[in-house]
Amino acid sequence: MQLAPDARHPKWQETPRAAILNPNLCRVVAIFAVLPLAALSFAAPPKKNTPTVPPFPRTLVNARYVYVTSYDGDQFDPNLLPEDREAIGAVQDAIQKWGKLTLVYQYHDADIVLVVMSRPSEDVLAVYDARGWPHNQYLWRMTSRGGLQSNETPLVTNLKKAFEQKATK
16 A cells, blocks of 8 residues: 655755755766766776786796797798798797707708798797607797887796796796
């Protein structure tokens, strides 16, 4: 059973019904309720766009000789894509500047094999143990758009970071 509002009751006399359902008042309340939430979302720290560097395998830290190739063949293969040939050269230049590893030009002379692939969508740098290459699984790998361009090789920089972090532990 629903009771009708009593005009003699003090609560009904104090608060007119129009003030409770005022649309302008509802908008103001809604704005003040949403405003702090919006401010918090803008105040949150932005996510880093830099990829995390995977740890380098400890078994390869003692490597000294490295062979650089592509998934589609070595740099002297006439059927190799020009982008992969340039990526091989860029990685070789970065390795020589680093000075920790010595380049070799036959995979059976290497301790590790660096395999590159450069495509417009992304670049790949993978590290293999030379003893089982090309039949074994990669032991370290990173991908990035524009990661193997000449004069700037962020994937090799990440390889250096991972290598040196593991070597100092």
